[in-house]
Amino acid sequence: MLIRVRDLELQNLEFDESFQPGAIEFGPDFRQTGPLLSKGRAELIVEHRGHKENVEDIRLVGKVEVHLEFGCARCLEPVEQDVNRAFDLIYRPLGVDRRADEASISEADTEIGYYQGEGLLLEDALREQVLLETPVRALCREDCKGLCPHCGRNLNVEQCHCEQHLSDPRWEALNEIKKKLQS
Ligand SMILES: [Zn+2]
Ligand SMILES: [Zn+2]
Numbered sequence: 001m002l003i004r005v006r007d008l009e010l011q012n013l014e015f016d017e018s019f020q021p022g023a024i025e026f027g028p029d030f031r032q033t034g035p036l037l038s039k040g041r042a043e044l045i046v047e048h049r050g051h052k053e054n055v056e057d058i059r060l061v062g063k064v065e066v067h068l069e070f071g072c073a074r075c076l077e078p079v080e081q082d083v084n085r086a087f088d089l090i091y092r093p094l095g096v097d098r099r100a101d102e103a104s105i106s107e108a109d110t111e112i113g114y115y116q117g118e119g120l121l122l123e124d125a126l127r128e129q130v131l132l133e134t135p136v137r138a139l140c141r142e143d144c145k146g147l148c149p150h151c152g153r154n155l156n157v158e159q160c161h162c163e164q165h166l167s168d169p170r171w172e173a174l175n176e177i178k179k180k181l182q183s
Contacts, residue, residue, distance in 0.1 A: 001123065002119050002121055002122075003042045003058060004118050005044065005056050005119050008042060015062070019038075021034070023036075024036060025127070026130065035066075042120075044057070045059050045090070060087065064084075064085050064126050066083050068130075068134065070134075070135075072144055073139055074140075075145070075155075077140050085130070087125075088111075089112075089113055091112075097114075148160045
């Protein structure tokens with residue numbers, strides 16, 4: 001959904017959108033398991049920057065909600081995560097800040113992004129907001145034991161016998177001593 005500056009010049013835009021999995025491209029790190037819901041409004045903020053220059057910013061206020069599924073970074077089992085994020089963002093025309101003018105609007109509570117051409121694609125803004133909420137490494141639980149590097153068994157579910165077969169050479173020396181003492 002393209003939010004056009006031209007349309008915002010006439011009136012604010014209220015949106016209440018639902019995006020099925022696949023409608024917004026998130027990359028290979030996780031899967032969207034239900035519709036992504038987003039509700040909010042877009043409005044135009046005109047910055048007056050001297051010499052009669054006006055900059056048309058898009059302010060995007062709203063929230064985004066989506067259920068995601070990751071693979072655990074250690075054992076690869078699915079990990080569910082709910083994203084529920086509120087946002088209040090300002091998008092400026094790309095290139096307008098190159099002159100390093102001081103902005104006339106308050107930037108304290110907002111984040112600044114940029115739009116190109118006639119407006120802002122809502123999907124792009126939502127993708128960014130969701131990615132800000134996703135972990136770098138998802139774990140199914142803090143103490144996940146992961147997969148055995150030798151046999152690939154999930155060590156949270158079952159104990160394998162690889163350690164006994166592939167014993168550490170440092171322990172072998174100790175075992176030798178033990179045997180000698182016992183005989
Ligand atoms: Zn795990
Ligand atoms: Zn094993």
